[in-house]
Amino acid sequence: MAARLDVQFIELTLRHVWGISRGTVTAKRIAVARVEWEGLVGWGEASPTSRYREDADTAAAALARLRPALEGDPRAFRAVTDRLDALVEGEFGAKAALDMAIHDLAGKALGVPVYRLFGLDPAAMPLTSFSIGIDEPARVAEKVREAEGHPILKVKLGSKDDRALFEAVRGVTDKPVRVDANEGWPDPAEALRQIEWLAARGVEFVEQPLPAADLDGARWLRARSPLPVVADEAVLRSVDLPRLADAYHGINIKLMKCGGLQEAMRMIAVARAHGLKIMLGCMIESGLGIAAAAHLAPLVDWVDLDGNLLLASDPFPGHPVEGGRIRLRDAPGLGVAPAPGVLAS
Numbered sequence: 208m209a210a211r212l213d214v215q216f217i218e219l220t221l222r223h224v225w226g227i228s229r230g231t232v233t234a235k236r237i238a239v240a241r242v243e244w245e246g247l248v249g250w251g252e253a254s255p256t257s258r259y260r261e262d263a264d265t266a267a268a269a270l271a272r273l274r275p276a277l278e279g280d281p282r283a284f285r286a287v288t289d290r291l292d293a294l295v296e297g298e299f300g301a302k303a304a305l306d307m308a309i310h311d312l313a314g315k316a317l318g319v320p321v322y323r324l325f326g327l328d329p330a331a332m333p334l335t336s337f338s339i340g341i342d343e344p345a346r347v348a349e350k351v352r353e354a355e356g357h358p359i360l361k362v363k364l365g366s367k368d369d370r371a372l373f374e375a376v377r378g379v380t381d382k383p384v385r386v387d388a389n390e391g392w393p394d395p396a397e398a399l400r401q402i403e404w405l406a407a408r409g410v411e412f413v414e415q416p417l418p419a420a421d422l423d424g425a426r427w428l429r430a431r432s433p434l435p436v437v438a439d440e441a442v443l444r445s446v447d448l449p450r451l452a453d454a455y456h457g458i459n460i461k462l463m464k465c466g467g468l469q470e471a472m473r474m475i476a477v478a479r480a481h482g483l484k485i486m487l488g489c490m491i492e493s494g495l496g497i498a499a500a501a502h503l504a505p506l507v508d509w510v511d512l513d514g515n516l517l518l519a520s521d522p523f524p525g526h527p528v529e530g531g532r533i534r535l536r537d538a539p540g541l542g543v544a545p546a547p548g549v550l551a552s
């Protein structure tokens with residue numbers, strides 16, 4: 208019997224106004240997929256972003272068209288995930304939701320956590336960074352103080368005055384910091400000056416300094432940068448990797464960009480074959496999307512899975528973060544369930 212699919216929306220509310228180089232938001236709408244098979248329920252989240260011309264409504268419409276993929280026994284989940292691209296073009300948030308739900312269901316049907324399906328040890332995952340959005344320097348300093356329990360920070364730059372913002376961070380802490388410019392430094396020579404300045408201030412690497420489309424600029428920068436440069440907006444799926452391999456030192460994989468755990472696994476293999484470092488990141492997401500990515504996290508070099516920690520409350524709680532590391536519970540599937548009252552029954 209084919210699994211049954213239902214979709215609902217949830218509004219995520221951020222704890223602080225969330226600022227990056229492209230603008231600010233206070234809330235985000237997600238689509239949640241509920242897949243039921245033989246009395247078991249698998250959960251998946253689509254938390255798409257406008258940068259990739261998707262939102263919760265386009266994701267929900269895509270999920271309706273992806274429904275025919277849910278044939279057969281979910282324990283053979285590769286048959287389901289392999290059908291998605293033929294049914295709908297793009298819409299990677301929706302595909303991620305269905306991919307996640309079918310992994311959750313398979314884990315529950317087999318009685319094992321998803322990391323066990325992949326043969327991974329969750330204790331081996333790297334620490335996650337905690338993101339500090341763009342804001343006035345005094346507010347940035349306050350957010351850095353609030354993030355005291357997180358051993359690694361990721362600071363968003365590409366603001367009006369990046370140096371004042373970064374000085375505000377360093378005025379409070381000397382812990383390891385990563386920087387994400389979100390395409391905010393369009394001139395390669397200016398990007399290099401910023402990276403050199405940051406390299407002298409204890410920064411570990413820089414994410415997407417240049418616009419995604421500027422591959423020549425990225426090659427120029429990679430040859431000169433004193434810090435590793437990581438592609439985020441420039442990379443969606445495994446097919447993008449060969450042409451990026453000489454333009455960046457590493458890539459940021461996100462389920463919402465690539466369409467789920469199966470494609471993320473392919474990206475990890477292709478990135479390793481090209482000698483690229485691997486970061487596993489997220490959008491503003493609930494604990495559901497974060498949990499799905501965390502089950503793969505033992506395979507990567509850098510983890511940035513904090514989307515749910517930036518929320519006023521998490522509609523899919525489950526896995527605590529202890530000392531900066533996500534501690535995946537030994538529970539079947541993805542190990543999270545909706546908090547009471549967040550979904551209509």
Ligand code: MG
Nearest residue numbers: 387414415439
């Ligand atoms: Mg990024």
